[in-house]
Amino acid sequence: MKSVHFLAFAVVAILSLLIGYYVGTNAKGGSMNDIVAAVESGMSSNTSAAMKNEGASDGKVLATVNGAEITDADVTALYETLPAQYRQAPKEFVEQQLLDQLVSMAVIGQAAQKENFGEKAEFQERLNTVRDQLLQEYYLKEKIDEMVTDEVIRAEYDKFAAEFKPDDEVQARHILLKTEQEANDIIKLLDEGGDFVELAKEYSTGPSGPNGGDLGYFTKDRMVPEFATAAFDLPAGEHTKMPVKTKFGYHVIKVEDKRQTQPPAFEEKQEEIRGQKTNSMVTTMIDELKAAASIILLTPKEDEKMEEKSETEEKSGSEGADKKD
Known part of the structure; x- marks a missing residue:
């Protein structure tokens, strides 16, 4: 990921100059580290898109790298992951710079594949970690979409409005x-x-x-x-x-x-209700999953810790008395 971080920093440096010129001032709105992190996240998520096999493209082909196509859709996807201040300029204004970065990402990715970096243990370990995280996120998203529906939000609002006490x-x-x-x-x-x-x-x-x-x-x-x-x-x-x-x-x-006083309108309240229902649902779901799982925490109990501490202190005191004798 160091290479991706370097590329992300390059994107930021280039776009800072371009968009500073476009809006007549330097781009503002976040620290360089924050911006690099945001761009890096977007570049990471679009690396596979930049290295698609020939014939699997989506949109107008803008470049090929050893036969792998980079399309207008890939550039758009990378542009949309940029922080807001870097989207002040239209995509067309920075399209060439984004395409250059996608080409760089593609050649690095292909080189890594050619040298079988994907088989290295460190990469596989990280890949498994990322896979688990994505799987958890996907699971939660699907469950939230399934349970926190528009109908549920409306019903919760109607209950809130009915119980509202005017002042x-x-x-x-x-x-x-x-x-x-x-x-x-x-x-x-x-x-x-x-x-x-x-x-x-x-x-x-x-x-x-x-x-x-x-x-x-x-x-x-x-x-x-x-x-x-x-x-x-x-x-x-x-x-x-x-x-x-x-x-x-x-x-x-x-x-x-x-x-x-009157209760706030549904449009003003719905996002707050959605957030509350989502948090409540996730907490309940995790509690239920924990209750159904066999979970063993391999940590000593507090009383066992106290006994060990007492035994250590007694042993230390006894040894001190022996030395005096």
Whole structure:
């Protein structure tokens, strides 16, 4: 894999220059090691595609290496494994460089086959490890696809929506001021017909000031108690007649609307549910497989360890006493 890693680094170096030129800046978004790892993974997965036998091609043939075809589909497959920042440029822009790398991979692979590197014990050991990993991944994928279906996700969402407990929430604005007197002055202006939004933009010291003091919708537990109590006690459309003091300063609050929370839409929730069901299913499946298997952990029990330690200490103490005598 060292040769593949070297080739991956070459791909990164070349594409960094090309795509930096294409977008007018250097490619960013990850460390060189991370990018090399991602490219290496893609190159490894496409090595066999680059060394296909003649007559087994898929798509337009772009090159042959000792009779083995490299096709447009092979280049596309390698391009799609690149990190996102290296796919800023279209495939056509880096196609020649990717083809060159596939040719390099093909000649190395063919040389390794010619010298029977595939028969070496170290290679076979690694191949078996990779095979086991792929087999495990394939098994889990098939079981997940079989058990975590769209129907299961929909049923879980329907259950969630049915059990959802709505909570009261308000939409409010506020004007945050440093002193009580300033807050009273704002309340007086509001009582005289002043526009809350404009006053917030002009006088509020809070981050929501430029937005007219808008805090959006919130439930009672999301605000400090003094603020929340005042806001939820106000009828919609009215502002506080007294300043509300909190650790942030003095607030003048206006409630725009009141409503109850609604469960998130299915489209917003489905991926979270899918992840939860997948994790639960995998955990249950592994537990069941373990329960059905004969598993022997060849490690000493803690009490046996303690006995061995005690015997060692007693022996050491006895030898020390003998030396004194």
